[in-house]
Each structure stands twice: as structure tokens, then as C-alpha cells.
Amino acid sequence: MTVNWEIRMSRISSTNIGSIKVTSLRDGELVLPVEALLNLNEEDAKEIKDNTENTLSYTNVNAFLIQNGDRNLLVDAGCRELFGPTCGFVQDALAEAGVLIEQVTDIYLTHLHPDHIGGTLNADGSAVFSNAQMHITNKEHKFWSKENFDAVEVNGADWAGLAQAVVNAYKDRLNLLAEGKEIMAGVSTVAIPGHTPGHSGFRVDSEDDSLIHLGDILHIQNLQLIDPNVSTVFDIDHDTALVSRKRVLDMVSNDKNLCTSGHWLSPKFGHIERFGAGYAIN
Template identity: 35%
Template sequence: MTHMTHPTHWLRRGLAAVAGSVLMLSFAAHAGAPQIKTQAPGFYRMMLGDFEVTALFDGTIELEVKKLLTNTTQAQVGKLLDRSFKKDLVPTSVNSYLVNTGSKLVLIDTGAGSLFGPTLGNLRNNLLASGYKPEQIDDVFITHMHGDHVGGLIVDGKLAFPNATIHAGQEDADFWLSKANLEKATPEMKGFFQGAQASLNPYVEAGKFAPLKEGADLVPGIKAVAAHGHTPGHNTYVLESKGQKLVLWGDLMHVAAVQFVQPQVTISFDTDSKTAAVERKKAYADAAKGRYLVGSAHLPFPGLGRIRAEGSGYVWVPVDYQQVR
């Protein structure tokens, strides 16, 4: 007797075929959607004892580091870049750090503002996205007066942080804010002086600039430590709360793929490269020995982690991404 297929079998097969076609069309439609090409807001938050620390992303700028790094060779730099899967143009982060101590809201460095083009200048938007407003900031501490650290002080010709006092090393103020130094600077250097003066002078004129007093608590738990060399008045900042420590390096280093492996490597942006190298080696050794957190303006965002010694160099260990607690 011939087997008769039940009619519902054909119905089920038909429905399955239709469903499969619909599913394929659905996937095809989704795959054809336009690419969004935007990133999440650039802030990362962590606790340091009782301090809330928020890393703020100003953006990235591509640096041709083979030509910029000194006390090395382009061949050596190229090998180290390749080992870290980097090309000749290295995307370099510009990071700043917002510290809420519970009684004070402090910003350390301000990003580039409008001084370096469209890939930088995102600090203000990321500050707002992080839940804070510029007018809430009590103090701004500047590691040094290069444009990618002070450019964010001014927005559309106005004070970006109208209620804040700006602090920086007296040596940097004497050097970068000098009209005489601007006038005698080489064409390549004039832009550095112009950026610093455009960013700081409005605060000076408003009575909102106060040079740092080295070694004293700027606010409870935050100290400036001289690390001159990159600029005449370059400073790092030490944050301590409940036995936890974070040192913000500013521009003690620029290219992680090279300068952790070879700490002696300097950069053409240094005012005094020999002194900058000494300060870098000292900072690396102390951080590795102390096992405390460090933050750096030009490490990949959020630029927070620890280092350990390895051979004649060091290895960077970034923080784990985690919830604030």
C-alpha cells in the first residue's frame, strides 16, 4: 500500500520555507543599514579611596613618531612599533583627569580645545556626558603649558571654566607667557607660545591664575611634584586617599610601544631632553617599586594602569574595565 503523506506535512514545509525566506530578507535588510561610525562618550570613572576620578578623552592625533623620537634611530623605533602592531602614523590619545575629592572638583589638564584641529577638542562634551558642568570646577591644575594641555581653557573666546582658578608651574608661566620669548622664538616654536598665551592670558587678566606651590597640598590629597625637562615647569600630580595612590604623569612619556621598552628615548617636543629622560626613568622606577596607579596624557585612553619592570625596560598593565564601586 502506498504511503500517503498527511496534508499538514506539506503545510508545515510551506510555512517553514516562507519563514526562512522572511528571515533571510530580514538579515539582508539589516546588513544594508548605513554604518553609524560614532563612538561612545569618552569618559572612564574609577574610585581612588574616597576620591572619584574620571578620565576624560579629548581625542587622538596621529604622530609620525619615527621623526619625532630622539636618542634612538628610526630603525629601532620601527621595530618596536611593528612589535606592537603600529604603523608609521601612531594614533595618540590626549587624556585629562577630573577628580572629585568630596569637597573640591579639580580638573588636571584641559585638552587641546581648538588649537589642534578636528580630531581633538572633545573634552568639554565628554565632561558634560560624564555628568559634570564646566562651571562646577573649582580648580584646574596644568601639568605644563603645551597647547594640547591648555587649549581647552578657552571656548569661543571665553573662559571655559569661569569659576575655576588655574594653577601651573611658575617656571612654565615665566617661559611660555613671556612676550619677549615669543618674539625671539623660531617659526617652529612660535605656535607653542601663541597657544599658551591665548589660553592662559585671559585667566591671568581676570585674576584667576595662581602659580603652584610645590610640595604643599593644593587641595587635601593632591600635590604637585616637579618633573621639569619636557618643559621648564612641567609637573606631575600625586593623588592619595585612604592608602591608595595615583600619579598623573602629564608628558613624562608619549609613545608606549617605544618608551616603556627603552626609557631613554626622548621626543623633539622636550625643552630639555636629557632632564626629561632622567625624570622619566625616575618615575618608571618609583611606579614599578610602589605598584601604585599611574595616569598619562598620551597613553591609550583612559591612560590608567600600573607598570612592572622587565629586563632593562618596563611593561604597561592597563586597568581592567569595571563598574565604579
């Protein structure tokens, strides 16, 4: 029997940004298949294909809990069972952080991909978070609300169907945001287009501290920091996503911002620095 050692580890990690507490919630972990990766060098492609124990394409799925005063903001909600048995533990992570489902006051979705929104719905399609207002950027909401998606597996009709089901389940308490706008005191969206049209991270500013969430500019940290040209089939607009990835990595390494991201491994909070031709997290 294979035992995944991370399952027994804590799912949470916290940091304080001024008076705001930010906790990463590890929904689960996955190894991406070579078919999901683009612009790999031959050696890495061979390693991922031939070595089933490889860690090059290992990734985590992270949600976040941001607590400020009486607000408990959940950022993204994990996969539920949509990507298999190693993911779907966001509720366990919330419990570990001491927050009940009904105590979540707000949900912000960085974008409407299934690994970020699956956990907002029960298997019967009803809303998990019965007391939460849901925040989505206008642009992201508009994109997934279209009717004419092709029947392709990634970014097609199935994924749009799930996005529309989530929007529908929360339609009475949906707040559509302009990009860059405040979600709640001290927390704002940050537009990072390309991965999806309205794909956004967030920033937290309190007292003299700040944190920037880089959204999904990195899915496979072990490969994309060394070579930011490596990408995945999940980016809807590859060229724009690549420009965004390079621009944001450049910006946060110049500005020395504390960062986190939707698919980072541990540690969940760190600084991105230039390293060789690419970057490293310290």
C-alpha cells in the same frame, strides 16, 4: 569613508582613590609623524614612515576630573581644534562624567603646551571655565611668560603666545603654586622637569590609597615603555626629560604605585612593571 572606532567609545574611565573620584577624560587621539620622534631604531622608523595604518606612534590626549566633596578639579583641558578633528572633545567627556562647564571649580595645568591648555579658551580667546580658579606651578608660569621666544613651530613664539593668552584670560583667578604643593585636599603637584621647565604631574592620596600622574614622560607608550630612550621633539630639555623619564619609571615600578598619564592609551589606570629591558603597564 574612514570611521575612527574610538570616537563612538566612551571618553571616560573612573577610579576611586579613597574618598576621591578620579576620571580620565579622553580629549582625542593622534598618530605622531616620524619627524616628531627621536632615537627610534631603523625598523620602527621605517614602519611609521611607510605604513599609514601603523599604531606604533598612536597616542591619546587625556585630561582628568578629580572630585572631592564640592570641588571639581579639571587637570588639563585638551587641544580644542588646534591638532585637527580627532581631538578637542574634553567638553563631551565632562558631560559624559555628569559635570557642567560652570561646575568646574578648579583647573590645574600640568604644563602650558597647547594639547593641555587649548581647551581652556574659546576661539575668541575668552575663558571657557567661568567659575574655575586656575592653578599653575610658579616655574612653568615664569618660563612661558618670557618675551624672547624664537619663531619656531614647537616650543617657540606661537606656543608661548597661546600660554600667555591662557594666563591672561584667567589672570583674576590664577593661583601660582610652588612645586610639590597641594592643589586641593588630597591632590598635590609632582615636579617632573625636562619636558618643560615646570612640567608636573600630580598625586592623589586619600585614606590608604594613592595615584600618581606621570605628566608627559610618555607620549608614545607603545615605543617608550619598551625603550625609554625614545623621545619626541616636544621635550624642551631632552637630557633632563630623559633622566626624569627613567627616574619616574624606576620609582613607580619599584613602589608599585597606581599610575596614569597625560598621553596613555587604554586602560587609563595601571601599574608599571619592569619587562625585559624596558617596562610594561599591567
